[in-house]
Amino acid sequence: MVVLCYFYIMNPKKNISKLIADIRPPCQPIAIPEETAWEQTRAELAAELPPPPPKIKFQQKTLRKTIPYLKITFAALALTTGIYAAAVIDFKETAIKSFSVVYQEAHKIKAALIKFKPDEIISSLKLTELEIKSVKEKAEVIGLPEASSLLGNFISKLKPVRGTIENLSIASERARTIAENLNSILKSSSSLITNNRGQELIKILKQISSDLTLLGNLGPEFKNQVTSLSSLTPELSSLSGLLEKNYIPLSLNIYRTRDFLDGLIALLEYPGDKHILLIFQNQTEMRPAGGFIGSYGDLTINRGNLKDVKVDDIYNADRQLNLKLIPPLELRGITKTWGARDANWFFDFPTSARKVTELLEQADLHYLNGIRFDGAIAINTKVLGTLIDSAGPIRLANYNLTLNRQNFLQELQYEVEAGRDKKPGQNPKKILSALTPLLLEKLNNLSETQKDVLVEKIKNHFLEKDIMIYFKDFDLQNFVENLGVAGEVAHLPRNFSGDYLAIVNSNIAAGKTDAFIDQKIKLQSQISAEGKIINDLVISRMHNGQNEKDWWYKVNNKNYLKILVPEKSKLAYVQGNDPPPAVNAADYSSYEYDADLQAVEKTAVFIDKFKTQVEREFGKVSFGTWSNTPAGKTKNLKISYENGVKLSVRSGMPYEFIFEKQSGSDSMLDYSVTAPPGYHWKESGKEIFEYSTKELKTREIIKLTLTNS
Numbered sequence: 001m002v003v004l005c006y007f008y009i010m011n012p013k014k015n016i017s018k019l020i021a022d023i024r025p026p027c028q029p030i031a032i033p034e035e036t037a038w039e040q041t042r043a044e045l046a047a048e049l050p051p052p053p054p055k056i057k058f059q060q061k062t063l064r065k066t067i068p069y070l071k072i073t074f075a076a077l078a079l080t081t082g083i084y085a086a087a088v089i090d091f092k093e094t095a096i097k098s099f100s101v102v103y104q105e106a107h108k109i110k111a112a113l114i115k116f117k118p119d120e121i122i123s124s125l126k127l128t129e130l131e132i133k134s135v136k137e138k139a140e141v142i143g144l145p146e147a148s149s150l151l152g153n154f155i156s157k158l159k160p161v162r163g164t165i166e167n168l169s170i171a172s173e174r175a176r177t178i179a180e181n182l183n184s185i186l187k188s189s190s191s192l193i194t195n196n197r198g199q200e201l202i203k204i205l206k207q208i209s210s211d212l213t214l215l216g217n218l219g220p221e222f223k224n225q226v227t228s229l230s231s232l233t234p235e236l237s238s239l240s241g242l243l244e245k246n247y248i249p250l251s252l253n254i255y256r257t258r259d260f261l262d263g264l265i266a267l268l269e270y271p272g273d274k275h276i277l278l279i280f281q282n283q284t285e286m287r288p289a290g291g292f293i294g295s296y297g298d299l300t301i302n303r304g305n306l307k308d309v310k311v312d313d314i315y316n317a318d319r320q321l322n323l324k325l326i327p328p329l330e331l332r333g334i335t336k337t338w339g340a341r342d343a344n345w346f347f348d349f350p351t352s353a354r355k356v357t358e359l360l361e362q363a364d365l366h367y368l369n370g371i372r373f374d375g376a377i378a379i380n381t382k383v384l385g386t387l388i389d390s391a392g393p394i395r396l397a398n399y400n401l402t403l404n405r406q407n408f409l410q411e412l413q414y415e416v417e418a419g420r421d422k423k424p425g426q427n428p429k430k431i432l433s434a435l436t437p438l439l440l441e442k443l444n445n446l447s448e449t450q451k452d453v454l455v456e457k458i459k460n461h462f463l464e465k466d467i468m469i470y471f472k473d474f475d476l477q478n479f480v481e482n483l484g485v486a487g488e489v490a491h492l493p494r495n496f497s498g499d500y501l502a503i504v505n506s507n508i509a510a511g512k513t514d515a516f517i518d519q520k521i522k523l524q525s526q527i528s529a530e531g532k533i534i535n536d537l538v539i540s541r542m543h544n545g546q547n548e549k550d551w552w553y554k555v556n557n558k559n560y561l562k563i564l565v566p567e568k569s570k571l572a573y574v575q576g577n578d579p580p581p582a583v584n585a586a587d588y589s590s591y592e593y594d595a596d597l598q599a600v601e602k603t604a605v606f607i608d609k610f611k612t613q614v615e616r617e618f619g620k621v622s623f624g625t626w627s628n629t630p631a632g633k634t635k636n637l638k639i640s641y642e643n644g645v646k647l648s649v650r651s652g653m654p655y656e657f658i659f660e661k662q663s664g665s666d667s668m669l670d671y672s673v674t675a676p677p678g679y680h681w682k683e684s685g686k687e688i689f690e691y692s693t694k695e696l697k698t699r700e701i702i703k704l705t706l707t708n709s
Helices: 002-010 013-023 042-048 060-115 118-141 144-158 161-194 198-229 234-269 314-318 349-362 381-391 408-418 430-444 448-463 474-483 595-601
Strands: 273-282 292-302 305-313 373-380 394-396 401-403 467-471 498-507 517-527 533-543 559-566 570-575 605-607 612-617 620-626 634-643 654-660 668-674 688-693 699-707
Touching: 161 198, 161 305, 161 430, 161 448, 198 234, 234 474, 273 305, 273 349, 273 381, 292 314, 292 349, 305 314, 305 430, 314 349, 349 373, 349 467, 373 381, 381 408, 381 430, 381 448, 394 430, 401 408, 408 430, 448 467, 467 474, 498 517, 498 533, 498 620, 533 559, 559 634, 570 612, 570 620, 595 612, 620 634, 654 668, 668 699, 688 699
Parallel strands: 273 373, 498 654, 517 668
Antiparallel strands: 273 292, 292 305, 373 467, 394 401, 498 559, 517 533, 533 634, 559 620, 570 634, 605 612, 612 620, 654 699, 668 688
């Protein structure tokens, strides 16, 4: 059809040249001397030309002969054009249906990305690719590109279709390849790293980086193409709107991811040993960043392969730290010197990870061996429980123990606190060194189905802040922060319209009692007509360890509690807290003050009547106080405070509440906010909006809209 149409329009000699010969005058040859020079004037040339031929009148007879041929010609042309137009219209309907599917799958992909479900992402991308391929093939069959230039305005709006389809086809294919490669890494990362398949891992990462670069380069052109087609159909208009809304963040994420991969590839390809710090945080002894660091691991990576894993007691490194640092004020009653064991004192994990890394690097154990850590991964005992559960029971013959999910924590803690290695000169964490290689071996031998289940569980640990990652490299760190797995304190923009809360507990010489603490957080907020936010906060802590046989579970839970709130908040009332313990007098004249710690403590103001210390840290105000709970008892801490930000009360005003979870915490949150007089919340249809959860994520974000309609 296309060929026929093209044949008629572009090659008229084949069809009507004889007819034209019948009605045109014969050609008169023009004789121009060969020696004619370019300098000859126009007049001279004109003089040499013969006079114009006389006008020839059509003879009736000739016209009668010509008209039937012309009718046939134009009838054929009209028929061909009509048939092609029908094909174009049919193509348009096909394209609309396909773009509708693409639009729907784009929404599914976005939802799957948020929930981190790679299999669903791949499934949607495959369906998208099939639809685009179908449209592309149909466009090629009807010769859409060639016809666009011939039929002009008739299909002018479809002219950009070819480029759009081509770019969309490339983009969907590369996106699917990226998703499949990422899924492959997720399911095989353990075996890729531990089975000397590092080069294979690097190759996959390079392919992903290359595909991301191509997607980034396609972006601007594709955006313009989809925008130009948006008037054809509501589906294309919606697709254009979706792309317009997400174009900038999507482009930023592509470039950030590519920069991350390039940095990671450089780290893995380094022609020597690279070290990653593995921080074990025990949430049964809570500390600001997640839990007391009793043990740590040194992961040695060489050209993408896991060369060695060493697990050690952190006290071993601290004993070899020739550095005298003043500890945080709240720790001075139990230690004179600050070490790596207590360096995760900051709720902001990047700061804590950097501090732990710096102190370990300065210990002779690592410093004399030239060991520097490029990054750190923190995990708590919940993650260890998941790994042991996935691997199945693990037999430790030397300890006459079989560990499973139900008993591993108590058995490991018993060995650390009172086991055979708890002797002078011995390493009480030696059992972890025995466990690690057996655990890795079992994880490598999991079936594909078991790996899928494990990946899903690990994803949930990231979402619940049980795993946090830190890198010294800026691009790597920037990526994990944007991914939401860096554990950094949320930054509130200057024009933030809402409220923020974080509850940070620190176990100070209280055994492992946090394993038996049930914590409930209840925040009631009231917005006044003037836009002031008045908060009443109740923190209930119940100690259920009274019936345990081991002493470290049933001692008094001595807890230093920090409440992080927006920067200009003012404390109004505190009840149910305890006075701070006496601080041992110590001579710190020869000690150094850590700069990060000093930056926080120099802002401290102690309010005697509230037995509370007010400080500024990470763009927030913190109210710090002691709340000690004996075994078998419940302690209620009540605090009232005013958020210093004054809201601009109006219908349509957005309001956002952010609750930031402490890693390792299992708190229950009850939140309610009352609208100003005369207003209600669009989301609840009531004056009060209420929210409750027992399964806290890294950040609970509640977005509301004020209305008076």
